[in-house]
Amino acid sequence: MSGRLSGKYDSEKGKIIDPMRNMKGGDSMDAYATFVHELQHIHLSCFTTIGQIEEFLQKEKACTPDCDKEHLKKLTELTDILKEAVSGIHEIYANTQELLWIEEYQGAEMARKVYERKSLSYQNYSKRFRKITSGCGTLDEKRKLVHDLCTKAANIPVSAADFAELLSDPALLKRYFDQEGNVDERLRKLMNQYEKDGKETTGEPRIDLDELIPILIQKGICVHTKELLLLGNFFVNSQSTEELTNLIEEHYQESMVRKVVSFDFAFAEENMKPVFDEWKERYFSVCCHSPNLLYPENNWMLMGC
Numbered sequence: 001m002s003g004r005l006s007g008k009y010d011s012e013k014g015k016i017i018d019p020m021r022n023m024k025g026g027d028s029m030d031a032y033a034t035f036v037h038e039l040q041h042i043h044l045s046c047f048t049t050i051g052q053i054e055e056f057l058q059k060e061k062a063c064t065p066d067c068d069k070e071h072l073k074k075l076t077e078l079t080d081i082l083k084e085a086v087s088g089i090h091e092i093y094a095n096t097q098e099l100l101w102i103e104e105y106q107g108a109e110m111a112r113k114v115y116e117r118k119s120l121s122y123q124n125y126s127k128r129f130r131k132i133t134s135g136c137g138t139l140d141e142k143r144k145l146v147h148d149l150c151t152k153a154a155n156i157p158v159s160a161a162d163f164a165e166l167l168s169d170p171a172l173l174k175r176y177f178d179q180e181g182n183v184d185e186r187l188r189k190l191m192n193q194y195e196k197d198g199k200e201t202t203g204e205p206r207i208d209l210d211e212l213i214p215i216l217i218q219k220g221i222c223v224h225t226k227e228l229l230l231l232g233n234f235f236v237n238s239q240s241t242e243e244l245t246n247l248i249e250e251h252y253q254e255s256m257v258r259k260v261v262s263f264d265f266a267f268a269e270e271n272m273k274p275v276f277d278e279w280k281e282r283y284f285s286v287c288c289h290s291p292n293l294l295y296p297e298n299n300w301m302l303m304g305c
Contacts, residue, residue: 033098033102033114036097036098036101036102037094037095037098038094040093040094040097040098041090041093041094043097044086044089044090044093044094044150044151044154047147047151048086048150048151048154048155049154049155049156049206049207049209050082050085050086050154050155050156050183051086051154052209053082053163053167053207053209053212054079054082054083056213056216056222056225057075057078057079057082057221057222058079059225059228060075060221060222060223060224060225061075061076061079063224063225063228064223064224065224071223074170077170078167078170078173078221081170081173081174081177082173084177085177085181085182085183086154086183088183088184089150089153089154089183089184089187091122091125092125092128092129092150092187093146093147093150094125095118095122095125095126096125096126096128096129096146097143097146097147098114098126099111099114099115099126100139100142100143100146101143102114103139104139104140128191129142129145129146129191131195132145132191132194132195133145133146135198145194149187149190149191149194150187152186152190153183153184153186153187153190154183154186155206155207156181156206156207157205157206158181158207159205159207159208159211160207160208160209160211160212160215161211161215163207163212164212164215164216164219164221167216167219167221168219168221
């Protein structure tokens with residue numbers, strides 16, 4: 001296998017895959033950094049309109065039968081466009097937040113070492129916010145600024161009806177994110193404005209998901225998840241703000257941690273395909289459940305090969 005895969009967030013399966021944690025058990029610095037980094041991808045998706053819409057479409061894709069090939073093809077095109085639209089801002093966010101969290105919990109020296117071990121492109125992502133966060137007093141203020149600007153850049157300033165029209169045609173959606181809806185350009189402008197004014201810009205209008213869901217159903221974009229989306233919307237609207245806050249506080253962190261998969265064998269085999277035929281006759285792996293894993297009943301540890 002060429003190169004080294006430290007981790008991956010699979011948005012379609014909704015989980016983090018972190019093989020290095022098991023393949024290189026002594027390298028705790030890389031394991032911790034990977035865990036924090038991939039967790040930030042999930043975190044950003046949860047707080048942005050694009051991330052939430054992508055989740056709707058992923059659920060629809062999962063519920064669509066294989067025989068509905070045209071619908072599956074369109075859903076794949078839409079989700080690929082949405083992922084590509086935020087790919088740059090995701091890496092800026094994840095790399096920056098990763099180093100800020102490591103600095104708080106493991107110290108500035110550890111954050112520096114993690115930064116130096118990154119590739120040049122990841123170092124460039126990590127540096128994007130360095131100048132404008134230098135004026136923040138605390139690490140928490142820096143994290144909040146990064147979070148606020150990135151989520152604003154990835155929240156689409158159009159009406160629900162207009163965005164539903166874009167989702168009806170993958171070509172229109174792609175053109176929108178290449179031009180006026182370009183997320184990277186929106187982030188650049190927000191950062192320049194912050195540097196100029198020394199404060200964040202006021203909030204922009206954004207898509208109302210309560211309005212968007214019925215339109216997605218009406219336009220035949222969400223067909224097989226119609227009842228699921230309406231039930232979820234009903235549940236949210238029936239809860240008080242206090243009840244929803246309690247649900248988030250009690251279950252958000254646990255749900256994030258449960259998305260971490262210590263070793264995913266299907267994913268590993270997929271990445272070993274160039275040498276798999278050669279390996280399978282000469283090598284074997286020793287695997288076991290381990291009490292040291294977060295969820296030993298679900299996760300496996302690679303002991304050797």
